[in-house]
Amino acid sequence: MYSIVRTAIVQGIKSIPVFVEADMSDGLPVFEMVGFLSAEVKEAKERVRTALRNTGYRLPAKRITINFMPANVKKNGSGFDLPIALSILGAMDIIEKEKLKELFVIGEVGLNGEIRPVHGILPMLAEAEEAGIHTCIVPYENATEAELVKQMRIYAVHSIKETIDVINGKRYQRKPKEQKPLTEEKQPDFSEINGQHVLKRACETAVSGMHNLLMLGPPGAGKTMAAMRIPTILPPLDEKEQMELSKIYSVSGLFSNREQLIDKRPFRSPHHTVTPQGLAGGGSIPRPGEISLAHKGVLFLDELPEFKKDTLEILRQPMEEKAVRLVRMNGDYEYPADFMLVAAMNPCKCGYFPDMQKCRCSSGTLERYINRISQPLLDRIDICVATSQIPFEELTEKREEETSEKIRERVMAVHERMRYRFRNESFCYNSQIPGSKIGEYCSLHLKQEAYMEKMYEKLNLTARSYHKILKVARTLADMDGSEDILQRHLTEAVCYRNIDKKLWGREV
Amino acid sequence: MKYQYWLSNIEGIGSKTIQKILRYVECAKELYFLTEEQITSLSELKEKERLKIIEHRKRWKLDAEWEAFQKKNIGFVSQEMGEFPEKLRYIENPPYSIYYKGQLPDEKFKSVAIVGARQCSEYGRLMSEKIAEALAVHQVEVISGMARGVDSYAHIGALKGKGKTFAVLGCGIDICYPTENKKLYKEIPENGGLISEYPPKTAPRPQLFPLRNRIISAFSDTVILVEAKERSGSLITADFALEQGKDIFACPGRATDGLSTGCNALIRQGAGIITSVKALLEDMGISEKIMCKEEPSLQNIQNLLLEKDESLVYSCLDFRPKSLEEISLRTGMKTQYLSGLIQNMIEKGILKEIFRNYYIRV
Numbered sequence: 001m002y003s004i005v006r007t008a009i010v011q012g013i014k015s016i017p018v019f020v021e022a023d024m025s026d027g028l029p030v031f032e033m034v035g036f037l038s039a040e041v042k043e044a045k046e047r048v049r050t051a052l053r054n055t056g057y058r059l060p061a062k063r064i065t066i067n068f069m070p071a072n073v074k075k076n077g078s079g080f081d082l083p084i085a086l087s088i089l090g091a092m093d094i095i096e097k098e099k100l101k102e103l104f105v106i107g108e109v110g111l112n113g114e115i116r117p118v119h120g121i122l123p124m125l126a127e128a129e130e131a132g133i134h135t136c137i138v139p140y141e142n143a144t145e146a147e148l149v150k151q152m153r154i155y156a157v158h159s160i161k162e163t164i165d166v167i168n169g170k171r172y173q174r175k176p177k178e179q180k181p182l183t184e185e186k187q188p189d190f191s192e193i194n195g196q197h198v199l200k201r202a203c204e205t206a207v208s209g210m211h212n213l214l215m216l217g218p219p220g221a222g223k224t225m226a227a228m229r230i231p232t233i234l235p236p237l238d239e240k241e242q243m244e245l246s247k248i249y250s251v252s253g254l255f256s257n258r259e260q261l262i263d264k265r266p267f268r269s270p271h272h273t274v275t276p277q278g279l280a281g282g283g284s285i286p287r288p289g290e291i292s293l294a295h296k297g298v299l300f301l302d303e304l305p306e307f308k309k310d311t312l313e314i315l316r317q318p319m320e321e322k323a324v325r326l327v328r329m330n331g332d333y334e335y336p337a338d339f340m341l342v343a344a345m346n347p348c349k350c351g352y353f354p355d356m357q358k359c360r361c362s363s364g365t366l367e368r369y370i371n372r373i374s375q376p377l378l379d380r381i382d383i384c385v386a387t388s389q390i391p392f393e394e395l396t397e398k399r400e401e402e403t404s405e406k407i408r409e410r411v412m413a414v415h416e417r418m419r420y421r422f423r424n425e426s427f428c429y430n431s432q433i434p435g436s437k438i439g440e441y442c443s444l445h446l447k448q449e450a451y452m453e454k455m456y457e458k459l460n461l462t463a464r465s466y467h468k469i470l471k472v473a474r475t476l477a478d479m480d481g482s483e484d485i486l487q488r489h490l491t492e493a494v495c496y497r498n499i500d501k502k503l504w505g506r507e508v
Numbered sequence: 509m510k511y512q513y514w515l516s517n518i519e520g521i522g523s524k525t526i527q528k529i530l531r532y533v534e535c536a537k538e539l540y541f542l543t544e545e546q547i548t549s550l551s552e553l554k555e556k557e558r559l560k561i562i563e564h565r566k567r568w569k570l571d572a573e574w575e576a577f578q579k580k581n582i583g584f585v586s587q588e589m590g591e592f593p594e595k596l597r598y599i600e601n602p603p604y605s606i607y608y609k610g611q612l613p614d615e616k617f618k619s620v621a622i623v624g625a626r627q628c629s630e631y632g633r634l635m636s637e638k639i640a641e642a643l644a645v646h647q648v649e650v651i652s653g654m655a656r657g658v659d660s661y662a663h664i665g666a667l668k669g670k671g672k673t674f675a676v677l678g679c680g681i682d683i684c685y686p687t688e689n690k691k692l693y694k695e696i697p698e699n700g701g702l703i704s705e706y707p708p709k710t711a712p713r714p715q716l717f718p719l720r721n722r723i724i725s726a727f728s729d730t731v732i733l734v735e736a737k738e739r740s741g742s743l744i745t746a747d748f749a750l751e752q753g754k755d756i757f758a759c760p761g762r763a764t765d766g767l768s769t770g771c772n773a774l775i776r777q778g779a780g781i782i783t784s785v786k787a788l789l790e791d792m793g794i795s796e797k798i799m800c801k802e803e804p805s806l807q808n809i810q811n812l813l814l815e816k817d818e819s820l821v822y823s824c825l826d827f828r829p830k831s832l833e834e835i836s837l838r839t840g841m842k843t844q845y846l847s848g849l850i851q852n853m854i855e856k857g858i859l860k861e862i863f864r865n866y867y868i869r870v
Contacts, residue, residue, distance in 0.1 A: 347863065356632075386833070
């Protein structure tokens with residue numbers, strides 16, 4: 001009177017296999033569940049009991065024990081209902097135990113025996129597949145997501161009754177997929193931005209070297225518009241990256257019946273009231289935050305000074321490690337967070353500084369505004385570009401602008417170049433060159449070195465900002481197809497150097 | 509002296525009240541030795557004011573306070589003394605006493621007040637500095653209020669011209685306000701003086717500043733407005749100047765410039781217009797001894813010997829900050845090329861980056 005069934009929980013974007021055992025023996029009639037269960041799993045008992053009765057199976061008056069293995073991992077989520085029900089049915093000999101052993105099962109059960117969808121199907125099935133399972137039972141509504149795991153045989157079921165029939169080999173009719181007309185979402189494109197060549201150039205440079213970018217400009221100067229188009233010039237995602245990204249979205253329940261893996265670079269633009277948990281991920285059972293949802297894409301922080309300081313400080317460590325680790329009592333959760341940071345801000349509260357004819361800020365207001373920007377975050381930004389409002393003629397003029405596709409081709413060529421250069425290194429983009437290797441990869445000719453020395457004095461650079469200029473110059477040279485960093489690359493890089501807070505007060 | 513010092517230190521008793529008191533008594537000393545009944549009988553004073561005098565007299569340690577003050581290296585002069593500046597004596601509501609660091613303006617020399625907006629534009633900054641410098645070169649004393657913006661630049665210009673400059677403060681003489689003017693606060697007493705009618709330790713308060721403007725205009729023969737919005741403190745100075753019968757000059761701005769509306773309105777009402785530093789000197793009757801080497805104007809491009817592209821960039825800039833984007837738009841040059849060009853021109857000292865990627869002519 002014993003049966004076992006395989007299911008899983010997700011932790012981070014990884015999945016841990018969990019086995020549900022049911023044993024039925026003589027004794028006082030009791031229904032007991034053990035194995036480090038969270039509240040929602042404990043409640044499964046009542047759901048399963050009622051659902052089985054409504055399907056036509058009454059629990060026998062015996063001692064029923066359900067155990068979850070491994071016992072040291074906290075079990076949470078609503079996906080255990082169906083495995084519990086099936087293990088009981090197996091123990092009752094209603095379904096074949098042997099077949100049950102080879103299955104992977106997940107799903108929530110309603111009181112009428114209906115099966116409801118769960119989150120995180122993708123990582124769980126991917127893990128089961130690696131463990132050598134070839135058949136699985138999933139809720140019907142998760143079918144499209146489940147079918148993305150190619151080697152799996154998927155049984156998508158509506159009810160417990162149908163599940164029993166499927167396992168006992170009676171019949172299974174997968175309803176033919178409704179052919180949804182493929183509505184290709186219209187992607188934004190850089191060709192839709194008129195003019196703004198400086199801004200576009202800065203965006204291209206930032207993407208080419210994977211530098212973080214800060215845009216500084218008055219309201220309505222096209223900062224958000226440009227930021228939204230940055231993902232379109234990043235190289236396309238490869239299969240592994242697509243899977244990783246899809247897993248993150250699956251875990252957060254944002255996958256929503258997609259028929260393919262996520263193949264577009266994400267663009268996340270959290271509002272400035274976002275909490276540290278919302279940004280980095282959190283909760284007692286941690287969910288991925290905005291930085292993980294922006295994995296392999298762009299995290300756009302509009303109105304940078306409006307963000308709370310402690311919210312931004314939280315970005316520091318994930319930006320270094322390209323992942324965020326959340327330690328909880330019931331285990332460590334790791335979510336990847338390899339994103340490009342794009343921030344935008346007005347130069348002052350009203351937005352028009354340094355045009356004093358328009359700016360209405362007093363120097364006190366200015367100072368307060370600037371002091372809200374977190375310095376540690378600024379330190380992680382390589383390129384800073386000022387934008388300005390474009391005149392009306394420019395807006396309405398019809399002109400051929402470069403498409404994202406064209407820019408992306410150039411970006412990919414530069415990335416290829418970098419991959420070759422850094423083939424023996426642990427990093428692959430110019431922005432990641434560590435301080436110790438700057439001399440090796442960003443060496444200058446004597447004349448350029450003299451120029452930089454002069455600039456160092458004149459612009460009050462620090463060692464850090466000096467290195468950033470060199471890295472950006474390296475990228476500009478790569479874009480130019482030049483192995484040496486030339487004068488013109490340096491002058492342009494100097495143009496993009498980071499803001500320092502002194503800029504606002506005019507020197508006396 | 510110590511009695512006068514006492515009188516000027518009574519909280520809540522300002523210059524106007526002191527004028528009333530001086531109609532009853534000859535000097536501060538006499539007031540100090542009046543009995544309480546006598547003070548109570550000063551009918552023109554308000555009840556509150558009489559009480560304040562009596563209360564304050566009880567608390568005030570006459571000798572100790574005076575000794576402590578003398579150690580501070582602050583000058584003190586009151587109406588009762590011969591050294592009191594004549595220019596201040598006959599204005600409406602004259603200050604009873606003034607405190608100063610450094611010197612007081614020398615009445616032998618011409619003096620000019622330069623005032624204007626705190627949030628000034630680059631144009632305001634340039635005009636203020638250049639005018640002050642030219643005046644200083646011609647031994648004109650430059651008087652202003654050490655506020656941010658135009659005032660500060662006027663002091664800076666005067667210091668550059670190696671002339672004398674005086675700052676009339678709206679707070680106690682021992683307080684540097686605004687704090688970022690620390691350098692000016694130190695340098696002005698060495699080349700002129702800091703002046704205040706308020707006793708030391710008086711914190712800067714908004715209502716004190718309009719009042720000090722009457723002293724700025726009183727000290728000067730001519731008042732120059734550089735940039736002023738429609739309703740601003742600078743216009744208060746202009747009003748005082750009119751009352752006191754001083755000449756007023758204003759720097760014109762474009763009709764659409766919000767920062768110049770006040771100046772333009774004054775010109776419309778008949779104030780002198782400043783078309784150039786040279787013309788200003790002429791209007792003021794100062795014979796130009798030293799040629800002004802730099803007239804604040806857009807330099808003639810031909811004189812600069814620029815390359816073709818450089819002159820193209822130069823010609824689309826002026827004193828209004830323009831961004832890299834705008835320059836690129838007007839010249840049609842690419843960023844990668846333009847950035848080098850601009851860096852070069854900054855190097856030559858004909859352009860300046862006043863904000864990230866915003867440039868003006870020098």
